[in-house]
Amino acid sequence: MNNTNSAQRLKSITTTSSIEPIAKPSIIPTQRAASLLQTLHRSLEIDATLNAFYQELSRVVEGCSMTFNNNELNLCIEQGPHRAQHECTYNLREHQQELGRMTLHRHRRFNAAELANIELYLSYLYQPLRNAIAYQKALRSALVDPLTNVGNRKSFSDNLERELQLSIRYQIDLSLLVIDLDHFKQINDQYGHSHGDQVLQAVATVLKETSRRTDMVFRYGGEEFVILLPKTPLNGAIVIAERMRGTISLLHIPAGTQTIRPTASIGVASARGTDSATSLFDRADANLYQAKEKGRNCVISAPQEAC
């Protein structure tokens, strides 16, 4: 295998036994190998597992840095000082499932013994990393709505409590949007449930795309979404809500020969020092109710407003 200035080493590792080192790795004392395995198995945190791997690897492959990517979990974990011109990359996979892509960088080229060591160490990493990834995926699936891929109601409750505490303790603004699709029952009845699902997915995409990275989008249930806007006062929240409402109203979702044009009503509220999670949510929800009462496809942030 090549290891020149521009060469990229790309290898798929499917199981521990499939690794065939191209040179003899340096001999790791049994006790050291056992202790490395024990350390790698200690945590189900991907970060901690990779950090332990890197600490150990950099003893035998000096001066290297490491980048690990997992697209499904949206992970990019970097260890070590910098990226450099020489690199070797391994696609770690289990059957058809990607565990991730591991790249090691260094200013000096990797020699054959070092490459063999890297592969030996990867064979130790493989199982602990697989366990950590499976655990993170399980945690994630308990908190993510599978249809729309945004946070679910449980995730919303956890985040609302935490953000409200932070907002009260540090006197930081916090706003909440409660968004409900209009006449969604009619959409389901007229176009069918699967087109209804497509509308929910398209709306979730709009909500994610029209919010900032720090905003949090959740599906509260059915055709109702909620958005937490940390560090956002009421007037800012109204602007974001209007942008979301406007963008949803521009959607054209194909349904056979027809097109679905959904709209949404939005209730907005901002946290006060005396708020509980329930009182803040109830205020936004009451405003949503007003928006429905006053004609739908509008944003209400105070009970007296008209659409």
Ligand SMILES: Nc1nc2c(ncn2[C@@H]2O[C@H](COP(=O)(O)OP(=O)(O)OP(=O)(O)O)[C@@H](O)[C@H]2O)c(=O)[nH]1
């Ligand atoms: N396709 C689809 N429909 C859902 C899902 N969850 C809930 N619904 C439907 O959403 C509809 C909600 O209807 P309603 O609560 O009557 O509200 P609406 O028709 O949107 O009327 P307004 O909110 O008053 O504008 C019901 O028909 C539910 O069956 C889902 O995951 N997929």
